[in-house]
Amino acid sequence: MTTLVSNNFILPAFTGLILHGRPGFESELEAELIYRSTALAGSHEVKKQDEGLLVSSLSMDVPLSERSPLLMEHMQLWWPQWIFARQASACFAYLPALNTQDRITDLVQAIPSFLHVGDIVFESTDSNESKKLSRLFKALEHRLTERLRQQGTLRPLAPFRLHLVFRDGQTAWLGLSPIQASSHWPMGIPRLKMPGAAPSRSTLKLDEALQWLSEEEQIRLLKPGMKVVDLGAAPGGWTWQMIQRGMLVTAVDHGSMEGTLMQSGMVEHVSADGFVYRPRKTVDWLLCDMVEQPRRIAQLLAQWLQNNHARCIIANLKLPMKRRWEEVQLCLDILHKAARTLPTTPVVRARQLYHDREEITVWVLPTRLM
Ligand SMILES: C[S@@+](CC[C@H](N)C(=O)[O-])C[C@H]1O[C@@H](n2cnc3c(N)ncnc32)[C@H](O)[C@@H]1O
Known part of the structure; x- marks a missing residue:
């Protein structure tokens, strides 16, 4: 895997962006992605687009060594500007066939040893089907967090967030974002309780x-x-x-x-x-x-x-x-x-x-x- 350095941090080679928005608004999200890509001397080809999840592959007209730092810089710039994306990360691994007997080993192997992250989020699509994944996330979260802490990947002050984005129990993308330029709520969805005394769901x-x-x-x-x-x-x-x-x-x-x-x-x-x-x-x-x-x-x-x-x-x-x-x-x-x-x-x-x-x-x- 190619490694690139930005502000003293080594970055993996990114293949594109992982964006989360509202189901039914994927084409607006794609239009926005294309609009933003022009500032990046690059173009995105959308690889997956449904249930509010958009995964793109990115080609950039800059030397390979500059691609990942440049994408991270743009993610910082774009974060307050996104309209149809509630969550954004840069993809560095696609795992289409996770071992369902031992997903942790597959996930850990796909995370480069030089990577330091300060937070980890488990994400999926915004659908009923993916709600079933929450049980799996609960089972994985503690064990994976402990493994990554022990091996020094998870460090309190590291400026990146690791995104584990599951399509289903066997398929996942791994993404990275600057902590200041992404949401700590998985998929950008805050868990708000409807207050009993409020007059409307609005x-x-x-x-x-x-x-x-x-x-x-x-x-x-x-x-x-x-x-x-x-x-x-x-x-x-x-x-x-x-x-x-x-x-x-x-x-x-x-x-x-x-x-x-x-x-x-x-x-x-x-x-x-x-x-x-x-x-x-x-x-x-x-x-x-x-x-x-x-x-x-x-x-x-x-x-x-x-x-x-x-x-x-x-x-x-x-x-x-x-x-x-x-x-x-x-x-x-x-x-x-x-x-x-x-x-x-x-x-x-x-x-x-x-x-x-x-x-x-x-x-x-x-x-x-x-
Ligand atoms: C979606 S509801 C608002 C819900 C409200 N924010 C809440 O949390 O309960 C839209 C409201 O806009 C009001 N409305 C629509 N046009 C209006 C206008 N020209 N002037 C004042 N109110 C208007 C409607 O009467 C309706 O109560």
């Missing part, structure tokens, strides 16, 4: 969107007493998340809000059109979950930004059936243009989260202390 979408904020952002941007406007708030799942964090919410919707939420004294319900409503003073957060054409929502968010109505935004863009990748690009273009007109350009991010269906989540966040 609450999990906002919970997940808030969990994707970095620790620093959570401390800086989520503070008790902050003012929130929630457009399309009824029955109140998103509002509920914010009042749990001690914030005060103006909930805008012609529909009714759940009773106990209103009794909290932290919610004001305004029965109005979310496209017309504007706050009297700048608020800390704008939330928007109205079911509308995505570009209309993007234009509304852009107006709020340009008129300094809100400092931070989380919104859902409901995607059309066709040309979703193009529509997302168009919406992000609207938001980036608005962001660039501000004295301090906020960051604009977008991602299809696990709890998002035919939709994506966008964040617009200030980069400075508020």
Whole structure:
């Protein structure tokens, strides 16, 4: 196996990328991969693509010794930018016929002895079939972790994450990612419990969107007493998340809000059109979950930004059936243009989260202390 050095770490030769997204959105993920590959002087050929898992083979127009470090560098750059990928790693081994009597030996042999990793995740596809693999993962995890710790592969401060991606009990890909540029949740899926008191399942979408904020952002941007406007708030799942964090919410919707939420004294319900409503003073957060054409929502968010109505935004863009990748690009273009007109350009991010269906989540966040 070819070995390559990057920042004093020896890297294996990578054959392509392993990406996890939402089942049914593989073609959007592929379009995004092709779009990103052009910056890499390379091209990806997709080898496997179903149930939200995409495995590609990569050809790059650079000397072999530069390929792996360059791919790692790009993975760092791409991580905050991925829209349709919740998880990403670079593939260095494909094991199509694992010995079902002793998978550990096969896996250990495929991991180069020079590799140092700080974390290990077991992953599969996002399907019912693959849920059956969780029992196998439980059986393997402890023993494999111990083996890798004993032989010095698993070290607390190593900057890479090892991904063991199983297709079934006999087939696996091994991948590597920079720890800072991948999710510690297997397949990028956070295990969130539906809170019994929340008025709707939508609450999990906002919970997940808030969990994707970095620790620093959570401390800086989520503070008790902050003012929130929630457009399309009824029955109140998103509002509920914010009042749990001690914030005060103006909930805008012609529909009714759940009773106990209103009794909290932290919610004001305004029965109005979310496209017309504007706050009297700048608020800390704008939330928007109205079911509308995505570009209309993007234009509304852009107006709020340009008129300094809100400092931070989380919104859902409901995607059309066709040309979703193009529509997302168009919406992000609207938001980036608005962001660039501000004295301090906020960051604009977008991602299809696990709890998002035919939709994506966008964040617009200030980069400075508020
Ligand atoms: C998906 S639901 C929102 C669910 C909510 N986020 C929750 O967690 O419970 C969409 C809401 O948008 C509201 N809506 C749609 N168009 C609207 C508009 N123009 N102005 C205000 N609300 C609107 C609907 O009445 C509906 O309650």
